Amino acid sequence: MPRPILATIHAPALRHNLARMQAAAGDAKVWATVKADAYGHGIERVVDAFRAADGFALLDLSEAERLRALDWRGPILLLEGCFEQRDLEHCSRLGLWHVVHCEEQIDMLATHKTQVPHRIFLKMNSGMNRLGFKPERYRAAWTRLNALPQVEEISLLTHFSDADGDKGIAAQVAAFEAVTADLPGERTLSNSAAILRHSPALAQRSDWVRPGIALYGSAPDFAQHSAASWGLQPGMTLASRIIGVQQLQPGDTVGYGSTFTAEQAMRIGVVSCGYADGYPRHCPTGTPVLVDGQRTRLLGRVSMDMVTVDLTPLPQAGMGSHVTLWGLAANGQCLSIDEVAAAAGTLGYELMCALAPRVPVQVQAED
Ligand SMILES: *Cc1c(COP(=O)(O)O)cnc(C)c1O
Numbered sequence: 001m002p003r004p005i006l007a008t009i010h011a012p013a014l015r016h017n018l019a020r021m022q023a024a025a026g027d028a029k030v031w032a033t034v035k036a037d038a039y040g041h042g043i044e045r046v047v048d049a050f051r052a053a054d055g056f057a058l059l060d061l062s063e064a065e066r067l068r069a070l071d072w073r074g075p076i077l078l079l080e081g082c083f084e085q086r087d088l089e090h091c092s093r094l095g096l097w098h099v100v101h102c103e104e105q106i107d108m109l110a111t112h113k114t115q116v117p118h119r120i121f122l123k124m125n126s127g128m129n130r131l132g133f134k135p136e137r138y139r140a141a142w143t144r145l146n147a148l149p150q151v152e153e154i155s156l157l158t159h160f161s162d163a164d165g166d167k168g169i170a171a172q173v174a175a176f177e178a179v180t181a182d183l184p185g186e187r188t189l190s191n192s193a194a195i196l197r198h199s200p201a202l203a204q205r206s207d208w209v210r211p212g213i214a215l216y217g218s219a220p221d222f223a224q225h226s227a228a229s230w231g232l233q234p235g236m237t238l239a240s241r242i243i244g245v246q247q248l249q250p251g252d253t254v255g256y257g258s259t260f261t262a263e264q265a266m267r268i269g270v271v272s273c274g275y276a277d278g279y280p281r282h283c284p285t286g287t288p289v290l291v292d293g294q295r296t297r298l299l300g301r302v303s304m305d306m307v308t309v310d311l312t313p314l315p316q317a318g319m320g321s322h323v324t325l326w327g328l329a330a331n332g333q334c335l336s337i338d339e340v341a342a343a344a345g346t347l348g349y350e351l352m353c354a355l356a357p358r359v360p361v362q363v364q365a366e367d
Pocket of ligand 1: 035190
Protein backbone atom coordinates (compact mmCIF):
# COMPACT_ATOMS: atom_id res chain seq x y z
CA MET A 1 0.00 0.00 0.00
CA PRO A 2 1.33 3.47 -0.84
CA ARG A 3 1.86 6.06 1.87
CA PRO A 4 -1.48 7.65 2.76
CA ILE A 5 -0.47 11.16 1.64
CA LEU A 6 -2.57 12.86 -1.06
CA ALA A 7 -2.91 16.32 -2.59
CA THR A 8 -6.28 17.32 -4.00
CA ILE A 9 -6.73 20.09 -6.57
CA HIS A 10 -10.17 21.64 -6.11
CA ALA A 11 -11.23 22.44 -9.67
CA PRO A 12 -14.57 23.97 -8.59
CA ALA A 13 -12.70 26.31 -6.23
CA LEU A 14 -10.29 27.36 -8.98
CA ARG A 15 -13.26 28.14 -11.22
CA HIS A 16 -14.88 30.12 -8.40
CA ASN A 17 -11.67 32.08 -7.74
CA LEU A 18 -11.33 33.00 -11.40
CA ALA A 19 -14.92 34.30 -11.41
CA ARG A 20 -14.15 36.24 -8.22
CA MET A 21 -11.11 37.89 -9.83
CA GLN A 22 -13.04 38.61 -13.03
CA ALA A 23 -15.68 40.38 -10.94
CA ALA A 24 -12.99 42.35 -9.07
CA ALA A 25 -11.31 43.31 -12.34
CA GLY A 26 -14.38 45.02 -13.75
CA ASP A 27 -14.14 45.36 -17.52
CA ALA A 28 -10.53 44.21 -17.78
CA LYS A 29 -9.69 40.98 -19.57
CA VAL A 30 -8.01 38.39 -17.35
CA TRP A 31 -4.83 36.42 -17.86
CA ALA A 32 -4.83 33.34 -15.65
CA THR A 33 -1.21 33.23 -14.51
CA VAL A 34 -0.06 29.61 -14.65
CA LYS A 35 3.73 29.94 -14.45
CA ALA A 36 5.66 27.42 -12.33
CA ASP A 37 3.33 24.65 -13.51
CA ALA A 38 0.27 26.57 -12.32
CA TYR A 39 1.86 27.47 -8.99
CA GLY A 40 2.53 23.80 -8.33
CA HIS A 41 -1.01 22.64 -9.15
CA GLY A 42 -0.15 21.27 -12.60
CA ILE A 43 -1.18 22.98 -15.84
CA GLU A 44 -3.07 19.93 -17.08
CA ARG A 45 -5.05 19.82 -13.82
CA VAL A 46 -6.13 23.48 -13.84
CA VAL A 47 -6.66 24.27 -17.50
CA ASP A 48 -10.33 23.34 -17.65
CA ALA A 49 -11.18 25.33 -14.53
CA PHE A 50 -9.51 28.36 -16.11
CA ARG A 51 -10.88 28.09 -19.64
CA ALA A 52 -13.16 31.05 -18.93
CA ALA A 53 -10.06 33.27 -18.71
CA ASP A 54 -9.21 35.48 -21.67
CA GLY A 55 -5.65 34.19 -21.80
CA PHE A 56 -2.87 32.41 -19.94
CA ALA A 57 0.33 34.04 -18.69
CA LEU A 58 3.49 32.04 -17.99
CA LEU A 59 7.25 32.00 -18.49
CA ASP A 60 8.32 28.71 -20.03
CA LEU A 61 7.98 27.82 -23.68
CA SER A 62 7.47 24.20 -22.68
CA GLU A 63 4.47 25.22 -20.57
CA ALA A 64 3.08 27.22 -23.50
CA GLU A 65 3.44 24.11 -25.68
CA ARG A 66 1.53 22.09 -23.10
CA LEU A 67 -1.30 24.64 -23.15
CA ARG A 68 -1.51 24.46 -26.94
CA ALA A 69 -1.50 20.65 -26.70
CA LEU A 70 -4.47 20.99 -24.33
CA ASP A 71 -6.25 22.75 -27.17
CA TRP A 72 -6.02 26.28 -25.76
CA ARG A 73 -6.19 28.42 -28.88
CA GLY A 74 -6.55 31.80 -27.15
CA PRO A 75 -3.84 34.24 -26.10
CA ILE A 76 -0.74 33.07 -24.23
CA LEU A 77 1.69 35.67 -22.86
CA LEU A 78 5.33 34.95 -22.07
CA LEU A 79 5.91 37.17 -19.04
CA GLU A 80 9.69 37.32 -19.42
CA GLY A 81 9.70 37.19 -23.21
CA CYS A 82 12.36 35.33 -25.16
CA PHE A 83 15.64 34.16 -23.67
CA GLU A 84 17.35 33.52 -27.00
CA GLN A 85 16.80 34.08 -30.69
CA ARG A 86 15.40 30.60 -31.36
CA ASP A 87 12.56 31.23 -28.90
CA LEU A 88 11.07 33.69 -31.40
CA GLU A 89 10.52 30.87 -33.87
CA HIS A 90 8.52 29.03 -31.24
CA CYS A 91 6.54 32.20 -30.57
CA SER A 92 5.73 32.43 -34.27
CA ARG A 93 4.82 28.76 -34.49
CA LEU A 94 2.70 28.69 -31.31
CA GLY A 95 1.23 32.17 -31.73
CA LEU A 96 2.58 33.45 -28.42
CA TRP A 97 2.51 37.05 -27.31
CA HIS A 98 5.65 38.04 -25.49
CA VAL A 99 7.10 40.64 -23.19
CA VAL A 100 10.01 42.75 -24.36
CA HIS A 101 11.94 44.11 -21.39
CA CYS A 102 15.43 44.90 -22.73
CA GLU A 103 17.31 46.09 -25.82
CA GLU A 104 18.70 42.62 -26.47
CA GLN A 105 15.17 41.31 -27.02
CA ILE A 106 14.53 44.08 -29.55
CA ASP A 107 17.79 43.13 -31.32
CA MET A 108 16.57 39.54 -31.57
CA LEU A 109 13.24 40.64 -33.03
CA ALA A 110 14.94 42.89 -35.57
CA THR A 111 16.77 39.91 -37.08
CA HIS A 112 13.89 37.44 -36.71
CA LYS A 113 12.44 36.12 -39.97
CA THR A 114 8.70 35.61 -39.69
CA GLN A 115 5.56 35.61 -41.79
CA VAL A 116 3.45 36.46 -38.76
CA PRO A 117 4.16 39.79 -37.08
CA HIS A 118 4.37 39.57 -33.29
CA ARG A 119 2.23 41.01 -30.52
CA ILE A 120 4.56 42.56 -27.96
CA PHE A 121 4.05 43.65 -24.36
CA LEU A 122 6.66 46.31 -23.72
CA LYS A 123 7.63 46.26 -20.07
CA MET A 124 8.45 49.34 -18.04
CA ASN A 125 10.60 49.20 -14.95
CA SER A 126 8.44 51.66 -13.02
CA GLY A 127 10.31 51.13 -9.76
CA MET A 128 10.66 47.43 -8.99
CA ASN A 129 14.09 47.28 -10.66
CA ARG A 130 13.81 43.75 -11.87
CA LEU A 131 12.89 43.58 -15.57
CA GLY A 132 11.93 46.42 -17.87
CA PHE A 133 12.98 49.69 -19.47
CA LYS A 134 13.42 52.64 -17.15
CA PRO A 135 10.78 55.34 -17.75
CA GLU A 136 13.31 57.59 -19.50
CA ARG A 137 14.27 54.78 -21.93
CA TYR A 138 10.74 53.50 -22.51
CA ARG A 139 9.60 55.71 -25.37
CA ALA A 140 12.79 55.11 -27.33
CA ALA A 141 12.21 51.37 -26.98
CA TRP A 142 8.60 51.80 -28.10
CA THR A 143 9.68 53.82 -31.16
CA ARG A 144 12.32 51.26 -32.09
CA LEU A 145 9.83 48.38 -31.81
CA ASN A 146 7.16 50.30 -33.68
CA ALA A 147 9.48 50.64 -36.67
CA LEU A 148 10.06 46.88 -36.97
CA PRO A 149 8.12 44.95 -39.62
CA GLN A 150 8.27 41.95 -37.25
CA VAL A 151 6.02 43.79 -34.78
CA GLU A 152 2.29 43.98 -35.31
CA GLU A 153 1.03 45.49 -32.08
CA ILE A 154 2.62 46.94 -28.96
CA SER A 155 0.89 46.74 -25.58
CA LEU A 156 2.18 48.37 -22.40
CA LEU A 157 3.03 46.49 -19.22
CA THR A 158 4.45 47.14 -15.79
CA HIS A 159 4.55 45.16 -12.53
CA PHE A 160 4.03 46.39 -8.95
CA SER A 161 6.43 45.74 -6.10
CA ASP A 162 4.09 46.76 -3.26
CA ALA A 163 0.49 46.21 -4.30
CA ASP A 164 0.09 44.04 -1.19
CA GLY A 165 1.52 46.50 1.32
CA ASP A 166 1.58 49.96 2.82
CA LYS A 167 3.81 51.53 0.18
CA GLY A 168 1.11 50.83 -2.41
CA ILE A 169 1.18 51.51 -6.13
CA ALA A 170 0.80 55.29 -6.50
CA ALA A 171 4.42 56.10 -7.38
CA GLN A 172 4.67 53.31 -9.95
CA VAL A 173 1.34 54.24 -11.52
CA ALA A 174 2.49 57.86 -11.74
CA ALA A 175 5.78 56.84 -13.38
CA PHE A 176 3.93 54.65 -15.88
CA GLU A 177 1.31 57.30 -16.66
CA ALA A 178 3.82 60.09 -17.13
CA VAL A 179 5.50 58.23 -19.97
CA THR A 180 2.63 56.30 -21.57
CA ALA A 181 -0.34 58.68 -21.40
CA ASP A 182 -0.35 59.45 -25.13
CA LEU A 183 0.88 56.07 -26.40
CA PRO A 184 -1.62 53.81 -28.14
CA GLY A 185 -2.08 50.17 -27.13
CA GLU A 186 -3.58 48.04 -24.42
CA ARG A 187 -2.34 48.32 -20.83
CA THR A 188 -1.74 45.65 -18.19
CA LEU A 189 -0.57 46.51 -14.70
CA SER A 190 -2.22 44.44 -11.97
CA ASN A 191 -1.30 41.24 -10.18
CA SER A 192 -3.66 39.64 -7.64
CA ALA A 193 -2.92 42.13 -4.87
CA ALA A 194 -3.50 45.14 -7.13
CA ILE A 195 -6.75 43.68 -8.46
CA LEU A 196 -8.12 43.05 -4.99
CA ARG A 197 -6.82 46.19 -3.28
CA HIS A 198 -6.52 48.85 -5.98
CA SER A 199 -8.98 48.07 -8.81
CA PRO A 200 -11.03 51.29 -8.50
CA ALA A 201 -7.87 53.40 -8.85
CA LEU A 202 -6.78 51.43 -11.92
CA ALA A 203 -10.11 51.02 -13.72
CA GLN A 204 -9.19 53.45 -16.51
CA ARG A 205 -5.77 51.93 -17.04
CA SER A 206 -6.41 48.20 -17.19
CA ASP A 207 -7.26 46.42 -20.41
CA TRP A 208 -5.80 43.21 -19.00
CA VAL A 209 -5.03 42.03 -15.45
CA ARG A 210 -2.72 39.20 -14.42
CA PRO A 211 -3.96 37.38 -11.31
CA GLY A 212 -1.94 34.43 -10.09
CA ILE A 213 -1.95 33.59 -6.41
CA ALA A 214 -5.59 34.55 -5.78
CA LEU A 215 -6.76 32.06 -8.41
CA TYR A 216 -5.28 29.31 -6.27
CA GLY A 217 -7.07 30.51 -3.14
CA SER A 218 -4.27 32.23 -1.24
CA ALA A 219 -4.46 35.85 -0.06
CA PRO A 220 -1.77 38.06 -1.61
CA ASP A 221 -1.81 40.23 1.51
CA PHE A 222 -2.11 37.72 4.34
CA ALA A 223 -2.27 38.38 7.38
CA GLN A 224 -3.87 41.74 6.72
CA HIS A 225 -6.58 39.85 4.84
CA SER A 226 -7.38 36.16 4.73
CA ALA A 227 -8.27 34.34 1.54
CA ALA A 228 -11.75 33.70 2.95
CA SER A 229 -12.25 37.41 3.61
CA TRP A 230 -11.45 38.07 -0.07
CA GLY A 231 -14.04 35.46 -1.05
CA LEU A 232 -11.41 33.00 -2.27
CA GLN A 233 -11.58 29.23 -1.79
CA PRO A 234 -8.60 26.91 -1.29
CA GLY A 235 -7.42 25.41 -4.56
CA MET A 236 -5.26 22.72 -2.99
CA THR A 237 -5.54 20.39 -0.01
CA LEU A 238 -2.59 18.45 1.33
CA ALA A 239 -3.85 15.55 3.44
CA SER A 240 -2.44 12.47 5.11
CA ARG A 241 -3.11 10.14 8.03
CA ILE A 242 -1.81 9.23 11.46
CA ILE A 243 0.49 6.21 11.08
CA GLY A 244 1.71 5.98 14.68
CA VAL A 245 0.69 7.04 18.18
CA GLN A 246 2.92 7.61 21.23
CA GLN A 247 2.05 8.21 24.85
CA LEU A 248 4.45 10.69 26.46
CA GLN A 249 5.38 11.19 30.10
CA PRO A 250 6.54 14.52 31.52
CA GLY A 251 10.12 15.12 30.39
CA ASP A 252 9.84 12.99 27.23
CA THR A 253 11.02 14.73 24.07
CA VAL A 254 9.88 14.50 20.46
CA GLY A 255 11.82 14.17 17.22
CA TYR A 256 15.25 15.21 15.96
CA GLY A 257 17.07 17.58 18.25
CA SER A 258 14.55 16.91 21.03
CA THR A 259 13.15 20.39 20.44
CA PHE A 260 9.84 19.64 22.16
CA THR A 261 9.62 18.42 25.75
CA ALA A 262 6.34 17.21 27.26
CA GLU A 263 5.45 19.04 30.46
CA GLN A 264 2.67 16.64 31.32
CA ALA A 265 1.40 13.29 30.13
CA MET A 266 0.22 13.64 26.56
CA ARG A 267 -0.63 11.68 23.43
CA ILE A 268 0.91 12.46 20.08
CA GLY A 269 0.27 11.25 16.54
CA VAL A 270 2.83 10.66 13.82
CA VAL A 271 1.68 11.90 10.40
CA SER A 272 2.92 10.53 7.10
CA CYS A 273 4.06 13.85 5.63
CA GLY A 274 7.43 15.58 5.84
CA TYR A 275 9.63 18.08 4.12
CA ALA A 276 10.29 15.68 1.25
CA ASP A 277 6.58 16.06 0.46
CA GLY A 278 6.84 19.84 0.39
CA TYR A 279 5.73 20.50 3.95
CA PRO A 280 8.06 23.27 5.16
CA ARG A 281 10.79 22.15 7.53
CA HIS A 282 10.69 25.57 9.16
CA CYS A 283 7.21 25.00 10.64
CA PRO A 284 7.73 25.24 14.41
CA THR A 285 5.91 23.66 17.34
CA GLY A 286 2.47 25.26 17.40
CA THR A 287 1.92 25.35 13.63
CA PRO A 288 -1.79 24.64 13.11
CA VAL A 289 -2.89 21.30 11.66
CA LEU A 290 -6.30 19.60 11.42
CA VAL A 291 -6.88 16.07 12.70
CA ASP A 292 -10.30 14.69 11.80
CA GLY A 293 -11.19 18.26 10.89
CA GLN A 294 -10.27 19.69 14.31
CA ARG A 295 -7.45 22.12 14.95
CA THR A 296 -4.44 20.98 16.87
CA ARG A 297 -0.74 21.77 16.68
CA LEU A 298 2.51 20.47 15.31
CA LEU A 299 5.11 19.34 17.88
CA GLY A 300 8.89 19.20 17.47
CA ARG A 301 10.85 19.20 14.22
CA VAL A 302 9.47 18.40 10.79
CA SER A 303 11.44 15.44 9.44
CA MET A 304 11.81 14.16 5.89
CA ASP A 305 8.83 11.82 5.87
CA MET A 306 6.92 12.57 9.08
CA VAL A 307 5.61 15.24 11.39
CA THR A 308 4.22 14.82 14.90
CA VAL A 309 1.03 16.41 16.17
CA ASP A 310 -0.63 16.85 19.55
CA LEU A 311 -3.57 14.45 20.04
CA THR A 312 -4.09 15.32 23.71
CA PRO A 313 -7.14 17.52 22.95
CA LEU A 314 -8.56 14.89 20.55
CA PRO A 315 -9.18 11.67 22.49
CA GLN A 316 -11.13 10.10 19.59
CA ALA A 317 -8.24 10.55 17.18
CA GLY A 318 -5.73 7.78 16.65
CA MET A 319 -4.25 5.41 14.09
CA GLY A 320 -5.63 6.17 10.64
CA SER A 321 -7.15 9.52 11.58
CA HIS A 322 -7.33 11.99 8.72
CA VAL A 323 -4.88 14.87 8.86
CA THR A 324 -5.13 18.10 6.87
CA LEU A 325 -1.79 19.87 6.51
CA TRP A 326 -3.50 22.68 4.57
CA GLY A 327 -6.76 23.10 2.71
CA LEU A 328 -10.09 21.44 3.41
CA ALA A 329 -11.04 18.64 5.79
CA ALA A 330 -13.94 16.26 5.15
CA ASN A 331 -16.10 18.11 7.72
CA GLY A 332 -15.66 21.36 5.78
CA GLN A 333 -13.12 22.89 8.17
CA CYS A 334 -10.47 24.92 6.34
CA LEU A 335 -6.84 25.42 7.31
CA SER A 336 -5.54 28.16 5.04
CA ILE A 337 -2.22 27.53 3.32
CA ASP A 338 -1.35 31.12 4.26
CA GLU A 339 -1.53 30.32 7.97
CA VAL A 340 0.83 27.38 7.61
CA ALA A 341 3.15 29.44 5.41
CA ALA A 342 3.19 32.28 7.94
CA ALA A 343 4.17 29.83 10.69
CA ALA A 344 7.15 28.83 8.53
CA GLY A 345 8.03 32.47 7.79
CA THR A 346 7.06 32.25 4.14
CA LEU A 347 4.11 32.68 1.76
CA GLY A 348 1.39 30.48 0.36
CA TYR A 349 3.13 30.92 -3.02
CA GLU A 350 6.20 28.99 -1.87
CA LEU A 351 4.26 26.13 -0.29
CA MET A 352 2.07 25.43 -3.30
CA CYS A 353 5.00 25.66 -5.72
CA ALA A 354 7.01 23.27 -3.56
CA LEU A 355 4.53 20.39 -3.49
CA ALA A 356 6.87 17.46 -4.12
CA PRO A 357 6.63 15.19 -7.16
CA ARG A 358 6.34 12.12 -4.92
CA VAL A 359 2.95 13.27 -3.59
CA PRO A 360 0.08 11.69 -5.53
CA VAL A 361 -2.43 14.27 -6.79
CA GLN A 362 -6.12 13.89 -7.51
CA VAL A 363 -8.38 16.47 -9.12
CA GLN A 364 -11.74 17.09 -7.48
CA ALA A 365 -14.33 16.86 -10.22
CA GLU A 366 -16.35 19.90 -11.22
CA ASP A 367 -19.79 19.92 -9.61
C1 LIG B 1 3.70 36.09 -11.30
C2 LIG B 1 3.28 37.34 -11.98
C3 LIG B 1 1.97 37.81 -11.84
C4 LIG B 1 0.96 37.19 -10.90
O1 LIG B 1 1.27 37.61 -9.60
P1 LIG B 1 0.38 37.16 -8.33
O2 LIG B 1 0.98 37.92 -7.20
O3 LIG B 1 0.56 35.69 -8.19
O4 LIG B 1 -1.02 37.53 -8.63
C5 LIG B 1 1.61 38.92 -12.57
N1 LIG B 1 2.50 39.53 -13.40
C6 LIG B 1 3.77 39.11 -13.53
C7 LIG B 1 4.70 39.86 -14.43
C8 LIG B 1 4.21 38.01 -12.82
O5 LIG B 1 5.47 37.60 -12.96
